[in-house]
Amino acid sequence: MALRRSISFWLKLLIKVPLALITLLLTTYYLSPVFNFERGVPFEGASFYNPYADLPSQQIRANFHAHARAWGGLTNGKTPAKEVVQLYVDLGYDLPGISNYNMLEDPMPNAPIHLPMYEHGLNVGFVHQIVVNPSEATLLDYPFYQTRSHRQATFNRLREDDNLIMVAHPSSRAGYSYEDLAHLTGYELMEIISVQAVSPDHWDAALSTGHPVWGIANDDCHDTTDYDIGLCWNMIYVRDTSRASILRSLRQGKHFAVKGWQAKDMNELEYIRVTSEGLYTIKLAHPADSITLIADQGERVLIATGLDSLSFQIAPQHTYLRAEVFETEPWNDWTKMYFNPVIRSKDPSLSFPPPSHSVNWPLSIIHWLFIFLLQIVLVRVLIRW
Ligand SMILES: [Zn+2]
Numbered sequence: 001m002a003l004r005r006s007i008s009f010w011l012k013l014l015i016k017v018p019l020a021l022i023t024l025l026l027t028t029y030y031l032s033p034v035f036n037f038e039r040g041v042p043f044e045g046a047s048f049y050n051p052y053a054d055l056p057s058q059q060i061r062a063n064f065h066a067h068a069r070a071w072g073g074l075t076n077g078k079t080p081a082k083e084v085v086q087l088y089v090d091l092g093y094d095l096p097g098i099s100n101y102n103m104l105e106d107p108m109p110n111a112p113i114h115l116p117m118y119e120h121g122l123n124v125g126f127v128h129q130i131v132v133n134p135s136e137a138t139l140l141d142y143p144f145y146q147t148r149s150h151r152q153a154t155f156n157r158l159r160e161d162d163n164l165i166m167v168a169h170p171s172s173r174a175g176y177s178y179e180d181l182a183h184l185t186g187y188e189l190m191e192i193i194s195v196q197a198v199s200p201d202h203w204d205a206a207l208s209t210g211h212p213v214w215g216i217a218n219d220d221c222h223d224t225t226d227y228d229i230g231l232c233w234n235m236i237y238v239r240d241t242s243r244a245s246i247l248r249s250l251r252q253g254k255h256f257a258v259k260g261w262q263a264k265d266m267n268e269l270e271y272i273r274v275t276s277e278g279l280y281t282i283k284l285a286h287p288a289d290s291i292t293l294i295a296d297q298g299e300r301v302l303i304a305t306g307l308d309s310l311s312f313q314i315a316p317q318h319t320y321l322r323a324e325v326f327e328t329e330p331w332n333d334w335t336k337m338y339f340n341p342v343i344r345s346k347d348p349s350l351s352f353p354p355p356s357h358s359v360n361w362p363l364s365i366i367h368w369l370f371i372f373l374l375q376i377v378l379v380r381v382l383i384r385w
Pocket of ligand 1: 128
């Protein structure tokens, strides 16, 4: 009898402790209102913004998504940060970013350039963001479910004057839907390719609805023994290696993303130009296996093989145009360079659209009431059972 009572006590405790934790964590949902969204409208204007105009001559190699051992080994990163950084330095990286979950890593003495960053996201759907240059990291998140409003509220909460917000692996798990990306604002960068996820279609969904977002390639490595280092990287054109210069170039799209092997350059960009009449020209250092030009909704408007340059007249219905350069080598059959788009614009400069969402107070109050009632029910279960 005593044994049965003891088992019943521990069984109840096993259920009650997580239930109490869930009740407590539901409180985070009071932080997000329900928003009314406006669907983004395609870029328009007679002019074009070209991120590759007036390129600085210096290039740096960067990765923004690597996990080192953190949180006492609880999270999915096995190698100490200094060792991860050294592996990147050995491959020729200038900016080997460490982005642990919800915490900022100390600057590593062996990193040529340090930029603070972390991966934000503590939720079951793996809705994650990389925050570049934040003043601090936050643990706050919506852990159980995330509507579009929660995704927007996260961007709004993470925003600081001088940081950059990157959507991480949008095509992975719950991530971000195409429709989310047609409506959400408040982020500048998107991880379009990584070891974990392939998301150029999500990039096109954002671009096709007037969101000037720049593509980023990251390893998203978790265990250095899995050989997932040096597979996805970024080349950033900078005036100097100061933090201000790097952030400015990232904000202006003066970089390109690469999926390859051991950070080995397969080709080089000489220039991308666009005339005021919309004649787009890309020039590479060597003939590429293929150059693909991509416009609205991911439409492949031109595929050319064996060329080191090509020109294309952007049609009136195209609101942006971007290039992918594909190369194969015997030692590596999958190398691609993803160049940022030239974007139709009212003038050659680029201004980010203001937030296109407003708080829907009646729905917000209904949602908060729902959370409150849920918490009351859970507390009653905890007390009475
Ligand atoms: Zn992640």
